[in-house]
Amino acid sequence: MGIYRKTIAPDSMTASPAILVENLHKTFRLQHRKSASIKYAILNFYRKNPVEKREALKGVSFKVEHGETVALVGKNGSGKSTLLSLMAHVYKPTSGIIQLNGKIATLLELGAGFHPDLTGVENVELYGAILGLTIKQIHQKFDSIVKFAFDTPDLAEKIDTPLRNYSEGMKMRLGFSLAVHTDPDILLIDEVLAVGDEAFQQKCYRKIEEFQNVGKTIVFVAHYSHIIRQVASRVIWMHNGLIRLDGPLEPTLEAYLKASDDPNYHSNSS
């Protein structure tokens, strides 16, 4: 079993990098279901379906210093989302070390898995609690969270109605607003920066810039090169569970884009 470590002590933050990943492996087990028929299932209920092991990460090592903004790129199935999930402590590593120094926030669209009958207010309270805020802190920041998410009064009015009345974009906006209001040291974002209208996207970028200016760390998975160019300072290119290339924004992104234009790379995602 690998090791996941998390420190929130400020003194350790100056000494150690924001994220330290050492020889990280992650193996999933996949089960192949041979037949979906009821007859097959009844006659073969004792028979185990074959289980295949799939290595999503095959030994990844890197460091992210405080204040860096890292974009993870790579085609589908290259392991970038697995890597981000490991940082969010959703999975346990199979082997290797992953260490995060600082308070983490994961961007999540509001309402994901929660009850659609809960209002926006209740969702903010619940998701705020998941991100580690106390109810008091949530209430203190509440107005600011809503104001950031919904700039027009007709949207803000909806905050005490059930979430089923919200559009996907509105849930996303509220989720983003809440995540940045938890004042994290490390922000993890998985392919969601591309939602919302143009104006809201610009607002997100400004917020991210603000984060960068005060030395916060951001790791995000993205498929759109214009987003990466606007935000990232460094690119990690994942390929088949390994790091293909890791370096400053332009040369690394160029190399990745060039490779994905190559039909031999089988790119279908960028």
Place this chain on the structure above:
Amino acid sequence: MSKELAELWRFRGLLWQLVRRDLKVRYKNSRLGFLWSIAPPLMQVAVITFAFRHATNFAAKFPSYSAFVLVAMIPWTYFQTAVQDSCQSILMMYTVIKKVYLPREIIPLSSTISNFIHFLLSWLVFVLYWYIFRRGPILWTVLWFPYLVIVQFMLVTGVGLFVACLNVFYEDIKYIVTIVMSLLLFVLPIMYVPEQVVYTSHIGGRYHPIFIWFYMNNPITALITGFRKTLLQPPSPAAVGGPSLPLNVGSLLFAGLISFGILIASYAYFNKRKWEFIERP
């Protein structure tokens, strides 16, 4: 386990939020709210009382048959709904735990805790019932009440954690739990008292003594009869078929021990498997 408990304590704010959510969501779109969690057991008690008074010859001999059923129905309803709710709970939060970290035991725990609050409120209804119908004196054994309530919480949480965990891997568990619950309503001494089983067990000589011992001393029977014997005066020998057995303190302490054991074992099992939830093959 101490590390897990410390982590759980760190997330107590979230646990409370989830409990609040459960309590709010359950009757969100209903007008009568909490009444819906006490109405079904009350209606069940009314119907069972009607049926048993007319179809059997023992129910009418009880000082108050409906009180006996109600006192059993309240802990039974808690056991049933809390175990069924926690059984489904993790799959309902699946999209959340796939994306963000939280100690997973919080999810079934919030089910058992929110049902526990309903359970406590249900006892208020019993107090009201008692007050309206004046069913006899308050016994000093009511002092056992907090103990019984805590033991039942441990039992329910233990069983809840276990089925919640298993149901992630085998969704058959959900169906098994539903069936077992509907059978237990008849197997357990809810509509009758366990003495009746003891006094008629010689008929045909069907039951092994170990079965009788288990029937009398398993934690659910112990709790149901514990609530009855500490809150109600015993029924007459004519109603039960023999003298009513005294409050069995040993059986209550044993139930506490077993429930605690089940809770610890389930929690350990849950912790062992909780990281497999979102990567089941």
